[in-house]
Amino acid sequence: MRACPGSLARSSAICPAAAAARAIPLSRTRLLTVAGTGLLSLALLIGQGRAPAHAQAAPPAAAVPANPVVATVDGHPIHLADVEQAAAALPPNLRGLPPKTLYPMLLERMVDARALVAQARREGMENTPAVQKEIAAATDQVLENAILTKEVKPQISDAALQAAYQKDIAGKPGPEEVHAEHILVPTKKEAEEIIAKLNKGADFATLAKQYSKDPGAKNGGDLGFFKKDEMVPAFADAAFALKPGTYTKTPVHSQFGWHVIKVLARRQAPAPTFAQAEDGLRQKILKAAVEKAVAKARAGVKIQLFDLDGTPATATAPAPATK
Numbered sequence: 449m450r451a452c453p454g455s456l457a458r459s460s461a462i463c464p465a466a467a468a469a470r471a472i473p474l475s476r477t478r479l480l481t482v483a484g485t486g487l488l489s490l491a492l493l494i495g496q497g498r499a500p501a502h503a504q505a506a507p508p509a510a511a512v513p514a515n516p517v518v519a520t521v522d523g524h525p526i527h528l529a530d531v532e533q534a535a536a537a538l539p540p541n542l543r544g545l546p547p548k549t550l551y552p553m554l555l556e557r558m559v560d561a562r563a564l565v566a567q568a569r570r571e572g573m574e575n576t577p578a579v580q581k582e583i584a585a586a587t588d589q590v591l592e593n594a595i596l597t598k599e600v601k602p603q604i605s606d607a608a609l610q611a612a613y614q615k616d617i618a619g620k621p622g623p624e625e626v627h628a629e630h631i632l633v634p635t636k637k638e639a640e641e642i643i644a645k646l647n648k649g650a651d652f653a654t655l656a657k658q659y660s661k662d663p664g665a666k667n668g669g670d671l672g673f674f675k676k677d678e679m680v681p682a683f684a685d686a687a688f689a690l691k692p693g694t695y696t697k698t699p700v701h702s703q704f705g706w707h708v709i710k711v712l713a714r715r716q717a718p719a720p721t722f723a724q725a726e727d728g729l730r731q732k733i734l735k736a737a738v739e740k741a742v743a744k745a746r747a748g749v750k751i752q753l754f755d756l757d758g759t760p761a762t763a764t765a766p767a768p769a770t771k
Contacts, residue, residue, distance in 0.1 A: 519555055521562035531555055599741035604733050612729050613722050622717035623676070628687050629669040631655055631708040632662040639699030639706035646695055652710045661705065673715065680704075687711060 517525040531554050535543060542550070573579050602608075629652055633639050642655055653668030660669050676684045686700040687709050695710035753761040 519559055521559055522566050524562060524566075526555070526558055526562065530558065534558060595745070596738060596741055599744070600734065600737040603737040604730055608733065609726060609729050610722065612733060613725055617719055617725050617729075618722075620719055622719045624688070625673040625675050625715050625717045626687055626690075626711050627673045627713040627715075628671050628690075629653060629656060629710045629712065630662065630671060630683075630687075631660040631665075631669050632705050633659055633708075634661065634705050636699050636701070636706050639708050642708050643695075643697060643699070646708070652695065673713075673717075675717065683707060683709070 515527050515529045518528050518531060519526040531551060534554050534557075535550060538550075568574065574583065631639075631642055631652070633642065638659065642659060645655060646652060653670070656662075656665050656669030659665075662669065664670065676688050678684075679687065680702050682700055682702045686696050686707070690696065690709065690711040692711055692713050696708055700707040700709060755761050
């Protein structure tokens with residue numbers, strides 16, 4: 449019983465809608481709110497058929513500056529790198545558009561955005577309390593991400609992951625696995641009746657094919673080898689408590705129904721390779737690094753908590769630093 453929903457078998461800005469006349473109907477909101485790292489190059493744009501109208505007079509690719517200005521709005525420049533950054537954060541299906549199509553559309557959206565920002569500044573909107581509150585919140589979010597990146601990123605380098613693998617996994621025994629069969633039925637009574645038949649010598653695989661509601665019934669309920677964390681807890685606990693050749697003497701209940709489980713064999717799995725363990729190691733180290741960074745930040749400030757009625761709460765001390 450693997451813990452997989454629906455399976456029993458193992459086995460930001462609001463803008464006027466003006467995109468209707470565009471060649472490809474990309475919404476302004478989707479293209480105004482993108483950010484990321486570089487993707488496009490002006491050389492590619494020039495090289496793929498006819499360049500956009502504003503790029504017709506561009507010099508040959510070799511003479512193009514590293515980061516040219518591609519537009520200005522009230523004198524404020526938009527550089528090619530800005531467009532590249534926006535393009536990189538688009539969904540994959542949009543990033544796949546031909547550069548000669550994507551580039552002018554992104555640039556137009558960025559010009560739209562700068563024009564709207566210019567109008568908002570002319571109207572003094574950045575001085576209104578509501579907008580100032582949102583700007584402060586956005587600044588706080590950027591700073592939070594920046595400090596976490598500074599503290600955490602060095603700890604999840606390739607070298608750090610390799611070191612963790614060598615220390616905790618390489619050369620050590622892998623997790624235990626069991627090879628089991630099971631029969632799944634809707635009620636406890638049915639499971640008890642199957643156990644009674646087994647007690648009288650009935651063949652497990654035959655009963656599985658006859659009674660089990662699991663998709664693997666046609667294979668005699670054979671689940672093959674699995675690790676404990678690959679099954680829902682109740683099923684895993686029961687299976688790993690059995691010796692080879694034995695079956696559960698009482699029905700085992702899970703969210704899927706009632707099980708009768710028979711273990712055929714047990715083995716020690718080999719240690720996973722680095723490629724197999726990398727994602728898990730990364731998540732483990734990342735979680736610990738974030739917790740450590742948060743504890744360090746809390747230790748550097750004075751914290752006072754209040755109850756919902758505004759009175760001081762009793763627990764005011766910062767959390768201890770994670771080792």
